[in-house]
Amino acid sequence: xxxxxxxxxxxxxxxxxxxxxxxxxxxxxxxxxxxxxxxxxxxxxxxxxxxxxxxxxxxxxxxxxxxxxxxxxxxxxxxxxxxxxxxxxxxxxxxxxxxxxxxxxxxxxxxxxxxxxxxxxxxxxxxxxxxxxxxxxxxxxxxxxxxxxxxx
Amino acid sequence: xxxxxxxxxxxxxxxxxxxxxxxxxxxxxxxxxxxxxxxxxxxxxxxxxxxxxxxxxxxxxxxxxxxxxxxxxxxxxxxxxxxxxxxxxxxxxxxxxxxxxxxxxxxxxxxxxxxxxxxxxxxxxxxxxxxxxxxxxxxxxxxxxxxxxxxxxxxxxxxxxxxxxxxxxxxxxxxxxxxxxxxxxxxxxxxxxxxxxxxxxxxxxxxxxxxxxxxxxxxxxxxxxxxxxxxxxxxxxxxxxxxxxxxxxxxxxxxxxxxxxxxx
Numbered sequence: 001x002x003x004x005x006x007x008x009x010x011x012x013x014x015x016x017x018x019x020x021x022x023x024x025x026x027x028x029x030x031x032x033x034x035x036x037x038x039x040x041x042x043x044x045x046x047x048x049x050x051x052x053x054x055x056x057x058x059x060x061x062x063x064x065x066x067x068x069x070x071x072x073x074x075x076x077x078x079x080x081x082x083x084x085x086x087x088x089x090x091x092x093x094x095x096x097x098x099x100x101x102x103x104x105x106x107x108x109x110x111x112x113x114x115x116x117x118x119x120x121x122x123x124x125x126x127x128x129x130x131x132x133x134x135x136x137x138x139x140x141x142x143x144x145x146x147x148x149x150x151x152x
Numbered sequence: 153x154x155x156x157x158x159x160x161x162x163x164x165x166x167x168x169x170x171x172x173x174x175x176x177x178x179x180x181x182x183x184x185x186x187x188x189x190x191x192x193x194x195x196x197x198x199x200x201x202x203x204x205x206x207x208x209x210x211x212x213x214x215x216x217x218x219x220x221x222x223x224x225x226x227x228x229x230x231x232x233x234x235x236x237x238x239x240x241x242x243x244x245x246x247x248x249x250x251x252x253x254x255x256x257x258x259x260x261x262x263x264x265x266x267x268x269x270x271x272x273x274x275x276x277x278x279x280x281x282x283x284x285x286x287x288x289x290x291x292x293x294x295x296x297x298x299x300x301x302x303x304x305x306x307x308x309x310x311x312x313x314x315x316x317x318x319x320x321x322x323x324x325x326x327x328x329x330x331x332x333x334x335x336x337x338x339x340x341x342x343x344x345x346x347x348x349x350x351x352x353x354x355x356x357x358x359x360x361x362x363x364x365x366x367x368x369x370x371x372x373x374x375x376x377x378x379x380x381x382x383x384x385x386x387x388x389x390x391x392x393x394x395x396x397x398x399x400x401x402x403x404x405x406x407x408x409x410x411x412x413x414x415x416x
Contacts, residue, residue, distance in 0.1 A: 052302055053185070053189075053267055053268075053269065053301075053302030054178075054185050054186045054189040054194070054195050054267065055189055055194040055195055056194075056195050056196075056197075057194065084193040084194075085193070085194055116192055116193070116194055117194070119192075124270075124301070124302075126358075127270075127301060127358050127359055127391075131300070131359075
């Protein structure tokens, strides 16, 4: 399952890049993220609660930043186990391009689930993954646009 | 096994108090989705707040042109109701075809709407009939209520108490059921009334129930099944799964829309 999107962010690329590497920003933007703890410069431990209709599962797992080409691109990948509910893993290639004073962020994400969660069927998983990916980048976009002074 | 506490409050305020500050608590309606999910261990609420015993939650009342259906009214009761059959027979017909008899005798209209399963029948009726969803806090128009699959405008401690439905001049629901689950592969509810012509589709959309502007325009101009033939029905935004592709569902929308119009 492939998910893509593009955002224009009214902030310089360096600032967007720093935010993408800031555990606090990531925690605030990942939907349902309760904890995100940095264990090294590129590795984090995360706890994320996923809610799809009546289903509620909390995933514990690792998030890692790889393929780092600062300040242009990286891949953020994570894998978590949700106990009896199953497992989820996903990754997103994020690319930042400069466009005047703005930054164009594009992402190409993929997600996979297994275990009982997968029995929910493709119809739920695919549209939920798409929504979650969009929610993350929406939150990120909103947060950065807010934190940018008007005259920046 | 995991423990869960069962509560049966007698009033809305007691129910709200049980839900307050406890995000592991869940509201229990008829339990036709929630209990199955719990059996699968895909949900493990610490507390279940059964709202069916709250006074005024069940039953159907009417005025000359409108129905008020309590949130805890079962599908079987809606299907059998003389008032519903008289004022909005399409709704009684829809209720009579939800799931199987066990589901209909336990499942509730409020539960179905609050869950907003992308293949559930009631959301299509609420949207097409321009119903009003009444909660313990406010009244929400159906257009503002359904926000994508399994997502509604309801807040965490907000409880649906009733739905209000205006009688339509013409209305019908046609469903192509998935034979195993009896959920809609595609369900089309057509209605013509004070709110104009409205066509709502369930089961097909990638993000839950939606209205179809093309069908609404065509049926506003000419309420006939032949008018449906001229409408372009795009497969964009429709669901593909092991039961059928988006293109297949797009075709089913046309077929079900024609059947629904022909039935009015």
